Amino acid sequence: MADFQTSTQRAKWIFTPQKLAERYKSANHRAVQLLEKCGTTQVEVDASGSLTYPIEKVDAGGDQGDKKLKPLSVDEERFMRAFYEAKVQEVCSAFEFPHKIQATALQYFKRFYLQWSVMQHHPKEIMLTCVYAACKIEENHVSAEEIGKGIKQDHHVILKYEMAVLQSLEFDLIVYAPYRAIEGFVNNMEEFLQARDDEIQKLESLLKAATAEADKIMLTDAPLLFPPGQLALAAMRIANGVLGVVDFDRLFNLLAFVI
Known part of the structure; x- marks a missing residue:
């Protein structure tokens, strides 16, 4: 554990409660702004990991306001993240992965959603990609195909999001767990x-x-x-x-x- 003192985790990924709350609030605010401007929040990811943001909509008038989507609140996002963090543990348990992989995947998931809202990237897809990435970094490699088959999900989604996840983590991939x-x-x-x-x-x-x-x-x-x-x-x-x-x-x- 001595290396933790000089790690990027200590330098960049440990926050005060106030700073952490601000990060979640900012991510939510950015998504709400996208929804207001574009009518959607979904950020598309292609096979290379490139991101495509929604295009600002043109106001056509009429009764479109009645069909306006309601954004999630900060608290609602927290509940959704908590649900999928529990799913990370379930997936890791089903594959009998060591606790270290589970902890690394959870940290990846938590860090990703400091940058993004769950309204922009669906947490189910991010959760699976975080588990896959954790297996690789912890040298317990399991293919995306095997993970996808084990939980009946399309493994191409896992691979598609890999680069987007790594970029959002700023490539700080070493995680220290308790x-x-x-x-x-x-x-x-x-x-x-x-x-x-x-x-x-x-x-x-x-x-x-x-x-x-x-x-x-x-x-x-x-x-x-x-x-x-x-x-x-x-x-x-x-x-x-x-x-x-x-x-x-x-x-x-x-x-x-x-x-």
Whole structure:
């Protein structure tokens, strides 16, 4: 996790709550403006990844105002993103991908929609492309055809959006997730406590529970607000609060003192 300190994730993709809210509001505002000017928000993407924006409509008069589409609100967009972020986890689980791929795909999806509104690019298509791109960057390559076949979707859509997604991510493709930090914390506990067999089993239970809590955290805005080490500590605290494996505060104060 040491590399996180010099990463583009830390420099460019961690925000204050105010800045994050502004990014979502700006993306929504741009889409609303497109709808008002063009009567549609959909940005078309061709096979090369080139974007074609809607053309400004000519006011023909009449009763066209009665048929005007209503844009999504910022909150409605948030609910739609949340729905498809859960779908990312479902797809990754169906393919039995490691947690790291799931986390990377989710981060890609979150970052993409800091640049765009869901009214401009359908999140179902972006979600699949993010999973595909995450598999490639995490060196667990699965073809677009295999992903498409596994979930009964046209794999050409995945390939079509790949360049648009990468460009929107500004080609910052390395993602740091909390899972490795959780494993490190549990290993440190095991060594520091000189754990015996029964204690090792409890720590393994803590690792499993903390990983599940991290999965939940990854579905929130937290990965865009906090470093992965802090997310890992939060997952550990929540899991330990349920299991009661260790005196969490006392142990980490001791570990901090030793370190």
